[in-house]
Amino acid sequence: MKLEYKVEGGDFTAAGFASSQIKKILKQLNIDPSVIKRVVIALYEAEVNIVAHAYRGVIKAHIESGGITLTLEDEGPGIPDVEMAMTPGFSTATKAVREMGFGAGMGLPNISENADSFNIETIVGKGTTLTIGIKFK
Amino acid sequence: MSRTTYSRALEILDDVCIGCSHCMKVCPTEALRVSDGKAIIHADWCIDCGECYRICPNRAIRVMDDDFKQIYNYKHRVLLVPSVFFAQFDDSVPREKIYHIIGELGFTEVCAVEQSVDSLTDEVNEYVRNAQKPVISSFCPAIIRLIQVRFPSLVDHIMQLLPPIEITAQYYKNKFAKAGIPESDLGIFYLTPCIAKIAAVKSPVGGYTSPINGVINMDFFFNKVYLVYKQRLPVSGNISINGELSSKGILYPTTGGESANVEGRTLAIDGMSNVIDFLEILENEEIDGVDFLELRACDQSCAGGILSHRNRFLTAESMKKYAATAPDYHKLTLDYQRYTSAVVHMDRIEPRSMVKYDRDIDAALRKMERARELRELFPGIDCGACGAPSCEALAEDIVKGQSEINACIFLRTLYEKRGELQLEEAIKIMERIWGRSRFDKKL
Ligand SMILES: Nc1ncnc2c1ncn2[C@@H]1O[C@H](COP(=O)(O)OP(=O)(O)O)[C@@H](O)[C@H]1O
Numbered sequence: 001m002k003l004e005y006k007v008e009g010g011d012f013t014a015a016g017f018a019s020s021q022i023k024k025i026l027k028q029l030n031i032d033p034s035v036i037k038r039v040v041i042a043l044y045e046a047e048v049n050i051v052a053h054a055y056r057g058v059i060k061a062h063i064e065s066g067g068i069t070l071t072l073e074d075e076g077p078g079i080p081d082v083e084m085a086m087t088p089g090f091s092t093a094t095k096a097v098r099e100m101g102f103g104a105g106m107g108l109p110n111i112s113e114n115a116d117s118f119n120i121e122t123i124v125g126k127g128t129t130l131t132i133g134i135k136f137k
Numbered sequence: 138m139s140r141t142t143y144s145r146a147l148e149i150l151d152d153v154c155i156g157c158s159h160c161m162k163v164c165p166t167e168a169l170r171v172s173d174g175k176a177i178i179h180a181d182w183c184i185d186c187g188e189c190y191r192i193c194p195n196r197a198i199r200v201m202d203d204d205f206k207q208i209y210n211y212k213h214r215v216l217l218v219p220s221v222f223f224a225q226f227d228d229s230v231p232r233e234k235i236y237h238i239i240g241e242l243g244f245t246e247v248c249a250v251e252q253s254v255d256s257l258t259d260e261v262n263e264y265v266r267n268a269q270k271p272v273i274s275s276f277c278p279a280i281i282r283l284i285q286v287r288f289p290s291l292v293d294h295i296m297q298l299l300p301p302i303e304i305t306a307q308y309y310k311n312k313f314a315k316a317g318i319p320e321s322d323l324g325i326f327y328l329t330p331c332i333a334k335i336a337a338v339k340s341p342v343g344g345y346t347s348p349i350n351g352v353i354n355m356d357f358f359f360n361k362v363y364l365v366y367k368q369r370l371p372v373s374g375n376i377s378i379n380g381e382l383s384s385k386g387i388l389y390p391t392t393g394g395e396s397a398n399v400e401g402r403t404l405a406i407d408g409m410s411n412v413i414d415f416l417e418i419l420e421n422e423e424i425d426g427v428d429f430l431e432l433r434a435c436d437q438s439c440a441g442g443i444l445s446h447r448n449r450f451l452t453a454e455s456m457k458k459y460a461a462t463a464p465d466y467h468k469l470t471l472d473y474q475r476y477t478s479a480v481v482h483m484d485r486i487e488p489r490s491m492v493k494y495d496r497d498i499d500a501a502l503r504k505m506e507r508a509r510e511l512r513e514l515f516p517g518i519d520c521g522a523c524g525a526p527s528c529e530a531l532a533e534d535i536v537k538g539q540s541e542i543n544a545c546i547f548l549r550t551l552y553e554k555r556g557e558l559q560l561e562e563a564i565k566i567m568e569r570i571w572g573r574s575r576f577d578k579k580l
């Protein structure tokens with residue numbers, strides 16, 4: 001099954017919509033709760049990253065019997081140093097974003113920890129595409 | 138869907154139900170449908186919250202309380218009375234009088250349910266210190282069942298300690314055993330403000346068996362007591378009264394009355410939809426640093442219980458007034474403390490998965506995909522004329538072979554307009570959902 005959601009940069013109040021929709025679907029499919037938890041955490045962090053760091057993006061979810069593949073493609077500034085961005089605690093978030101409770105620099109490390117496969121493709125000045133794979137069993 | 142019309146603590150009276158669908162609209166697990174002019178319950182999905190009972194305009198939902206007469210099967214008849222019961226009366230009715238009337242009605246002893254709260258509180262704090270956070274209160278049985286069915290990933294957050302009612306019941310059992318009274322002579326009855334508590338006594342969770350022998354409906358019992366009071370019938374006063382309660386105990390069933398006693402950061406949330414909203418974000422791990430959650434199905438907690446007839450705000454107010462006159466600790470606290478820790482624990486609560494589509498994931502995916510396609514055809518007004526609570530629920534029912542596309546009144550009208558469906562067929566479909574009699578009326 002294929003699903004698609006749009007994400008707008010700066011719209012923090014709507015962030016989390018895609019992850020709660022996906023959560024609902026996975027629960028209805030009786031997927032193991034601990035797996036659902038990993039999907040929700042990874043997707044939520046990735047969704048928030050588009051809201052916090054990019055201009056807009058599209059989330060695509062592909063659910064098969066073996067697992068879920070999430071593709072998050074954004075138009076945005078891109079990530080100049082991916083290795084640095086992946087370091088726990090590293091963040092370029094503005095003070096305003098931090099005050100909203102985001103920007104602790106744990107997003108990307110958390111995604112990678114919860115995913116079975118994880119890939120970042122990014123072009124500075126153009127955008128970033130994250131691919132996250134999580135197996136159901 | 139199975140045609141079973143019962144769950145554990147409530148049942149639909151087929152001969153009274155007119156299939157009005159009010160209940161179907163309020164069920165938090167979408168466990169109700171209308172078929173053949175009657176409401177039917179999907180027993181596996183029912184969490185005994187009683188929202189259907191609350192809204193039913195025809196009194197077609199029966200509470201599975203016990204026959205009052207069965208109290209006479211026992212020589213010693215103890216009634217465990219929750220503090221919310223006294224608040225059913227306005228403040229001019231003296232508590233002493235209520236106790237005596239309860240004796241007149243057949244009980245040999247009354248005991249205040251929340252007597253065990255003081256010793257339980259110490260256990261709760263000890264438990265919360267060592268448990269995975271946030272700990273979710275085990276007080277409200279409707280919430281426990283909601284979590285089992287709709288939030289299975291959170292079951293391990295539910296506190297594995299018994300609620301006050303069970304500790305008090307165990308205390309009584311123990312007390313009578315010590316006095317050498319045979320178990321078969323002792324009948325422990327609980328006066329319940331809700332349906333969920335009936336379910337909790339009859340089919341408890343966490344590998345526990347309740348010593349409570351029967352459950353009395355508070356709404357029914359209030360009427361009995363009030364009648365004696367109003368008619369000023371003579372009352373002999375032949376009852377042993379154990380009304381020991383601290384202010385903590387009295388307030389425990391009200392909103393915030395439980396969380397107030399727990400150390401650390403706590404929240405008290407009442408009302409089914411508020412609780413569901415919160416559990417959604419808790420499940421997403423969006424909540425950090427909360428130690429304890431008091432979650433109650435009813436608005437104003439037990440003051441708004443389904444079998445509490447009085448306005449919930451007035452009930453809560455009366456409970457607060459009663460608490461203001463009560464001591465901080467009561468005389469039996471030490472006695473309770475001595476053995477509470479030995480009986481208070483229960484096992485892990487198992488999730489009760491709500492199979493929406495299919496147990497097999499491939500089949501479930503196929504059905505879900507088909508349901509999503511169907512969903513696009515329906516108007517999205519959730520009118521309920523199909524006998525399902527929402528367009529989404531109808532789509533699910535169809536892919537499971539439990540309903541049909543033509544059940545949708547909008548699609549049916551479209552097919553009729555196109556000449557693809559005959560009027561007679563359309564009527565037959567309506568009759569299958571809403572019953573024949575509805576379309577035979579002479580106007
Ligand atoms: N989609 C994105 N577009 C641009 N930059 C991003 C994106 N996602 C992450 N980054 C960069 O990587 C850094 C680390 O991300 P993350 O670990 O999620 O921490 P945080 O979002 O709290 O800053 C961010 O501060 C940002 O500079």
Ligand code: SF4
Pocket residue numbers: 186276277278279280330331332333334433434435438439440441442443
């Ligand atoms: S809040 Fe109290 S009255 Fe309402 S369902 Fe829960 S235990 Fe019963």
Ligand SMILES: [Mg+2]
Pocket residue numbers: 045048049052103105106107108
């Ligand atoms: Mg981030």
